[in-house]
Amino acid sequence: MTNNKKIKMLTYSAMMTAFIIVLGFFPAIPLGFIPVPIVLQNMGIMMSGELLGSKYGTASVFSFLFLVLLGVPVLTGGAGGAAHFLGPTGGYLIAWLFVPLLIGFFLEKRSARLSNPWWFELSVVIIAGALFVDVIGSFWLSWQTHLPILTSLSSNLVFIPGDLIKAILSVIIIRRLRKSLRLDGTDR
Ligand code: BTN
Numbered sequence: 001m002t003n004n005k006k007i008k009m010l011t012y013s014a015m016m017t018a019f020i021i022v023l024g025f026f027p028a029i030p031l032g033f034i035p036v037p038i039v040l041q042n043m044g045i046m047m048s049g050e051l052l053g054s055k056y057g058t059a060s061v062f063s064f065l066f067l068v069l070l071g072v073p074v075l076t077g078g079a080g081g082a083a084h085f086l087g088p089t090g091g092y093l094i095a096w097l098f099v100p101l102l103i104g105f106f107l108e109k110r111s112a113r114l115s116n117p118w119w120f121e122l123s124v125v126i127i128a129g130a131l132f133v134d135v136i137g138s139f140w141l142s143w144q145t146h147l148p149i150l151t152s153l154s155s156n157l158v159f160i161p162g163d164l165i166k167a168i169l170s171v172i173i174i175r176r177l178r179k180s181l182r183l184d185g186t187d188r
Pocket of ligand 1: 036037038039040042075076084089092093133134137159162163
């Protein structure tokens, strides 16, 4: 990869971090029965892996989580701080870091200039960007709140409809953006 391409990808990576922060301005929807809200920021996490691939996508999510760790109020509702990684939502945050790695891994399997069919991309985003996060988050939630694991897993089903909508939106948006930015597999 040329230096110009590297600079371009690092710039997109920084812009994606900013976009994830902006999604945090959308208010969370609290749920009475578990201490985990419905948020929009996880759509930005899915998008980072789809658009930027495993390396630059992980860089963008890592930068975002590093700001959280430093206490910068970039999480939904202006929250931040290391304590979030140990609280009930810590499992989701930790899982977020691996989302671009997983999405990138599956999407990058195809030869660099061929694009993945939409149904394949959507399946990868649903499995690696939504289900994976919800399962890891459920286990962590169970550990932190002493909820039985099955209760924790079943209560997380509430996120599935919203997370599916976010996955669909992210595939529609990123497939268009990829074309207009002329990004293909050679940019990863
Ligand atoms: C935080 O702001 O501390 C993290 C919130 C994590 C919320 C998770 S992400 C996956 C699932 N889908 C949602 O809309 N909410 C949960």
